[in-house]
Amino acid sequence: xxxxxxxxxxxxxxxxxxYITVLVxxxxxxxxxxxxxxxxxxxxxxxxxxxxxxxxVMVIIAVLSLLLNQGYLIDICLIYAMISFLAVNVISKVYLxxxxxxxxxxxxxxxxxAGEGGGTYGNS
Amino acid sequence: MQKRLxxxxxxxxxxxxxxxxxxxxxxLIGLIIFFVELYGIFHFRYVxxxxxxxxxxxxxxxxxxxxxLMIFSGLNFxxxxxxxxxxxxxxxxxxxxxxxxxxEVTTNENLKKYCxxxxxxxxxxxELLEEEQEKTGRDTV
Numbered sequence: 227x228x229x230x231x232x233x234x235x236x237x238x239x240x241x242x243x244x245y246i247t248v249l250v251x252x253x254x255x256x257x258x259x260x261x262x263x264x265x266x267x268x269x270x271x272x273x274x275x276x277x278x279x280x281x282x283v284m285v286i287i288a289v290l291s292l293l294l295n296q297g298y299l300i301d302i303c304l305i306y307a308m309i310s311f312l313a314v315n316v317i318s319k320v321y322l323x324x325x326x327x328x329x330x331x332x333x334x335x336x337x338x339x340a341g342e343g344g345g346t347y348g349n350s
Numbered sequence: 351m352q353k354r355l356x357x358x359x360x361x362x363x364x365x366x367x368x369x370x371x372x373x374x375x376x377x378l379i380g381l382i383i384f385f386v387e388l389y390g391i392f393h394f395r396y397v398x399x400x401x402x403x404x405x406x407x408x409x410x411x412x413x414x415x416x417x418x419l420m421i422f423s424g425l426n427f428x429x430x431x432x433x434x435x436x437x438x439x440x441x442x443x444x445x446x447x448x449x450x451x452x453x454e455v456t457t458n459e460n461l462k463k464y465c466x467x468x469x470x471x472x473x474x475x476x477e478l479l480e481e482e483q484e485k486t487g488r489d490t491v
């Protein structure tokens with residue numbers, strides 16, 4: 227019986243070490259994602275990197291919930307997935323809207339100027 | 351008596367170890383897929399290529415690693431919630447990828463520098479049809 231209990235603790239030790247190594251690897255990859263997000267030349271680059279970071283954080287939360295034996299952390303994982311999806315969608319939509327607005331404004335001004343120019347031309 | 355107990359307990363232990371190995375290998379596959387994703391995101395030169403690599407981790411990477419964790423946690427409500435996370439990401443990831451590529455294509459003014467652009471889709475369809483006909487012709491000859 228004593229041997230069996232020792233074996234169980236060995237299993238627990240293996241589980242604990244594995245979870246810690248997985249967490250360390252995921253943390254390193256998270257930091258490299260952050261580098262990509264900072265360096266990315268375009269907005270879409272940054273958003274892709276942020277999306278990736280969200281996925282990795284979800285895995286980290288799931289591993290933590292098993293490491294700490296707290297089932298409710300998975301709920302947080304689910305909510306995190308929803309919020310990260312929402313964030314990426316909203317930010318891309320906002321950037322698209324801002325870009326379209328910026329694109330339209332000069333055209334309107336050009337049209338106005340052209341109209342005024344045409345008017346003066348007509349008057350003269 | 352004690353010896354018999356020990357012998358009866360052994361198969362359970364072996365099952366536990368098998369479960370550990372199975373789950374750990376799936377978790378390792380998930381981590382490798384995340385690493386490949388990271389490599390792709392630094393390797394490619396343009397966003398639309400990078401997105402290709404990044405979409406892999408959202409679906410395959412997280413599903414592999416969460417299936418590994420499901421095997422660890424056993425059959426309970428936590429497993430069901432993990433399945434829910436994976437199913438949600440399968441639906442959500444293509445939508446966000448679509449929106450991101452839409453953003454990139456509309457905001458990039460010199461897109462032609464990075465990739466081939468067809469102004470109307472009929473040209474692309476015609477080209478693809480011609481290629482296919484060439485291929486089938488070559489196969490039959």
